[in-house]
Amino acid sequence: MKDANQKRAIAKDTAFRWVAFACTVLVLGVLAVLLIDILSSGLGRLNWSFFSNLPSRFAERAGIVTALAGMASLLFFTIIIALPIGILAGVYLQEYGTRNRLARIIEINIANLAGVPSVIYGILGLTLFVRTLGMGNSLMAGALTLALLILPIIIVATREAIRAVPGSLREASYGMGATKWQTTRRVVLPSALGGILTGIILALSRAVGETAPLLVIGALVYVPFIPEGPHDQFTTLPIQVFNWTSRPQAAFIVNAAAGIIILLLITFLLNAIAIYIRSKWYKKIHY
Amino acid sequence: MNYKLQARNANLWYGEKQALKNITLGVEPHTVTAFIGPSGCGKSTLLRCFNRMNDLIENARTEGEFLLDDKDLYRDIDVYDVRKRIGMVFQRPNPFPKTIFENVVYGLRINGINDKRLLEEKVEWSLKSAALWEEVKDILHKSALALSGGQQQRLCIARAMAVEPTVLLMDEPASALDPISTAKIEELIYQLKRNFTIVIVTHNMQQAGRVSDKTAFFYLGELIEFDTTQKLFTNPEHEKTQNYITGRFG
Numbered sequence: 001m002k003d004a005n006q007k008r009a010i011a012k013d014t015a016f017r018w019v020a021f022a023c024t025v026l027v028l029g030v031l032a033v034l035l036i037d038i039l040s041s042g043l044g045r046l047n048w049s050f051f052s053n054l055p056s057r058f059a060e061r062a063g064i065v066t067a068l069a070g071m072a073s074l075l076f077f078t079i080i081i082a083l084p085i086g087i088l089a090g091v092y093l094q095e096y097g098t099r100n101r102l103a104r105i106i107e108i109n110i111a112n113l114a115g116v117p118s119v120i121y122g123i124l125g126l127t128l129f130v131r132t133l134g135m136g137n138s139l140m141a142g143a144l145t146l147a148l149l150i151l152p153i154i155i156v157a158t159r160e161a162i163r164a165v166p167g168s169l170r171e172a173s174y175g176m177g178a179t180k181w182q183t184t185r186r187v188v189l190p191s192a193l194g195g196i197l198t199g200i201i202l203a204l205s206r207a208v209g210e211t212a213p214l215l216v217i218g219a220l221v222y223v224p225f226i227p228e229g230p231h232d233q234f235t236t237l238p239i240q241v242f243n244w245t246s247r248p249q250a251a252f253i254v255n256a257a258a259g260i261i262i263l264l265l266i267t268f269l270l271n272a273i274a275i276y277i278r279s280k281w282y283k284k285i286h287y
Numbered sequence: 288m289n290y291k292l293q294a295r296n297a298n299l300w301y302g303e304k305q306a307l308k309n310i311t312l313g314v315e316p317h318t319v320t321a322f323i324g325p326s327g328c329g330k331s332t333l334l335r336c337f338n339r340m341n342d343l344i345e346n347a348r349t350e351g352e353f354l355l356d357d358k359d360l361y362r363d364i365d366v367y368d369v370r371k372r373i374g375m376v377f378q379r380p381n382p383f384p385k386t387i388f389e390n391v392v393y394g395l396r397i398n399g400i401n402d403k404r405l406l407e408e409k410v411e412w413s414l415k416s417a418a419l420w421e422e423v424k425d426i427l428h429k430s431a432l433a434l435s436g437g438q439q440q441r442l443c444i445a446r447a448m449a450v451e452p453t454v455l456l457m458d459e460p461a462s463a464l465d466p467i468s469t470a471k472i473e474e475l476i477y478q479l480k481r482n483f484t485i486v487i488v489t490h491n492m493q494q495a496g497r498v499s500d501k502t503a504f505f506y507l508g509e510l511i512e513f514d515t516t517q518k519l520f521t522n523p524e525h526e527k528t529q530n531y532i533t534g535r536f537g
Contacts, residue, residue, distance in 0.1 A: 168381035172443070174343060176394040176450060177371035186397065191384055 038264070042257025050258055054224050055240070059251030062244075064259060069226040070139070070219075070234035071208065077143030077230060078150065078207055079200075086151050087196060090158025095184055114152035121149045122216025130217050137218030140230040145213050150203035157199020161192035194281020198274045205270035209263065211238040237263050290354070291316040291484040292337060292373075292454055297351035299332055299341065306332045308508040310351075314454075314501075319476060319485045321499035321516065323492060325531065328505040330488045334456050337486070338373040339366050355454070371398070373454040374447035379463045380439035382431035382446075387423050390431045390442055394450035409449050416482070417445035418475050437468025444475065448483075455479065457487040461494065473498050492532055496520050504528045 053063020093110075097103050125145030135141040165188050173183040189196075214236060223235040237259055244256035290313035299307040307329045314320045322330035332341065339360060341347045353360040360369050371394070382390050391410045392400075400406065410427065414420040419441040423434070431442055440460060447455060457476070461469040476485060476498045489495050495502050496516060503513040504527075512519060512528045523529045530536055 166381070168377060168379060169383060171340065171343075171377060172381045172383065172446075173393070173397075175338065175340060175370055175375040175377070176397065176447065177367040177369075178393075178397045179367060182397045186393070187383055 038257050038260050041254055042259075042261045045254050045258035046261065050255075055235075059247075059249055059255055062252075062255055064237060064240055064262065066223045066226055067235050067237045067240040067259075068262075070223065071236040073139055073227050074142050074146065074234060074236060075204060075207060077139060078146040079204070081143060082147035082150050082154055082203070083200065085147075086154030087158050089151075090155045090196075091162065091184060091189070093155070094159045094162045095180070095188065110152050110155055114156060117212075118149055118210055119212040119216060121145055122213030124148065125213060125217045135231075137220065137233055138231045139227050139234045141217055142214055142219055142234060143230070145217055146207045146210060149210065149213060150207050153203040153206065154196075154199055157202070158192070158196050161195025161199065162188055164195060165191045194277050198278040198281070201270050201274040201277070205267050205274070208266055208270065209238055211236075211242055214239060215242070237266075289316070290314060291356065292486065293352070293354040294333065294336065295352040295354070297333070297336065297349065297353065299329075299336065299350070300348045301344070302346045306508050307336070307349075310510045312503060312510060312513055314484060314486055316484050317480050318500040319480050319487060319498050321495035321502045322486065322488045322505060323490075323495050323502060323531075324505035324511075325536065326490075327507075329508040330503075330505045331458055333505070334458055334486060334488050335375075337454070337456055338370045338375050340370075340375065342366060371450050372452050373456060374450065374452035376440070376444050376447055376455065376457045376460045378459045380436055380443055382434070382439050382442050384430065384432055386428045387431045387434070387442060388427040390446050391449050393446060398450065413445040413449040414442075416448055416479070417441045418471065418478075419445055435468070437464050437471060440464060440468070440472060441475065444472075444479075448479075452483070454484045454486070457485065459488055459490060462490060469494070492520075504531060506531070 049061075050063050051068070052065050053061060054066060055064075056062040093103070093107070122145060125141060125148070129135045129141040129144050130137060133141075135144075169187050169191060170183055173187045178186070219239055220233050220235050223233055225232075227234045241256050241259040241263065244252045244259065247253075292314040294310050294312050297307055297310040298305065310329075310333060322334060324330050335341045336349060336353055337355075337360065341349065349361070355364070355369070355372060358364055360373075364372070383393065385393075388406075388410055389396075391413050392406045395406060395409060411420065411424075414423060419438060422438060423442075426433075431439065434442060440463075444455075444460070460476075461472045464472065473494060476487065479485060480500075487495075487499065499516045501514065502516045502519045504511045504519065504523075504525075506527055512523060512525050514524070519528065520532055523532065
């Protein structure tokens with residue numbers, strides 16, 4: 001009797017292990033298939049002219065220079081807008097704000113904002129920046145929209161990084177007669193910098209991949225010039241890829257695959273930098 | 288009597304709970320005074336009243352007078368000035384994740400002193416006073432976190448001294464250290480009283496006996512006995528003091 005029970009338990013144990021293993025393989029397998037598929041169709045298309053050419057209606061001549069330039073300038077303006085606001089808001093909420101019911105409600109809402117579907121931000125951007133403020137489908141309208149999108153991520157990351165700074169360091173600073181601002185600027189922020197930086201890069205890597213909000217505010221799919229200022233129209237790499245995949249010709253699908261490879265590389269690179277900085281910072285803080 | 292530091296009818300509450308009950312005590316200049324007593328007796332709380340670190344605790348409320356020389360620490364001097372004149376060393380070494388040099392000059396930099404010569408002089412003086420100079424003079428621009436626990440604590444003492452306070456408060460400064468580092472800190476405390484007035488909270492009664500001139504025994508927020516260290520440890524007036532120092536409770 002006992003023997004049968006034990007056998008069943010062992011069988012269940014083995015079964016569980018295999019199911020868990022199968023799930024892992026399934027996930028990795030799907031990822032591998034995606035990568036192999038993309039690489040096999042797109043890798044051959046990657047050459048210098050693909051980077052330097054303007055978009056074209058002939059797939060062989062089409063390049064991503066405007067998409068890359070658009071994306072770089074979009075991220076530049078996004079960071080300039082979101083960084084100071086996000087960090088200062090995070091500092092205020094964590095170091096200055098009082099702990100009451102209102103603070104908790106704000107806290108939860110900011111966390112919720114980080115999870116709002118990006119297309120909603122697109123609609124907000126369309127109403128506020130493109131129409132009400134009359135910016136049109138310009139780079140600035142896109143940057144402001146993306147800034148709104150990544151602000152909650154930066155705020156949450158800043159707060160968490162600041163929270164990780166040991167209270168004993170603040171005491172040491174206050175104990176010598178430092179003001180709150182001196183303590184924040186000279187002790188808390190430098191100690192939290194690694195964590196804040198990690199959050200910023202992760203926010204950026206999210207912004208890199210965003211397509212939906214930019215489509216909503218009217219980023220163009222065909223832009224034959226490199227944007228020269230914040231009022232110019234623009235396109236980005238994900239939009240370019242989106243456009244190519246919707247074309248009927250097979251050659252454009254190859255272009256799309258090549259574009260996806262570049263996009264994946266950028267995202268991987270940003271994430272790798274973030275992980276590196278975080279691990280270095282973590283060692284510095286936990287002594 | 289001419290006191291450096293005084294508490295007069297001091298009371299303190301954390302919310303509803305009274306942590307200090309009507310404490311009056313005076314600390315003479317250039318002496319070491321030890322606060323002893325079981326956990327939760329109020330000795331650290333009283334120490335932190337003297338440089339207003341309790342202000343940082345949201346629901347803490349103080350009553351009574353705390354004086355530095357003749358000035359009321361809560362009325363006559365602003366809080367930042369109080370903490371510059373009355374330095375503090377904490378239980379666990381808490382150097383900033385900066386270089387040794389930048390740790391020592393922190394208090395000077397927040398006062399707007401950036402003259403390189405002056406900073407270098409202060410660093411040398413402070414580290415020598417903290418008996419750390421010989422060990423770190425060649426690695427001043429390396430991270431303070433690379434030092435041992437005992438060295439870090441002496442660095443924290445040097446950092447507190449760099450702004451030249453007249454009083455140093457030490458909250459169990461050796462409790463996180465090994466016996467050799469502890470001996471060094473005690474030796475240092477003995478030397479420092481030439482320049483500073485020192486108040487030290489300690490759990491270790493041998494330590495209180497070794498380093499202090501006067502000792503105050505606290506129990507449940509009250510000051511039970513305050514006398515010369517020799518008198519308090521050899522012939523205490525109160526039974527509670529007697530029981531505590533002989534290890535019958537606490």
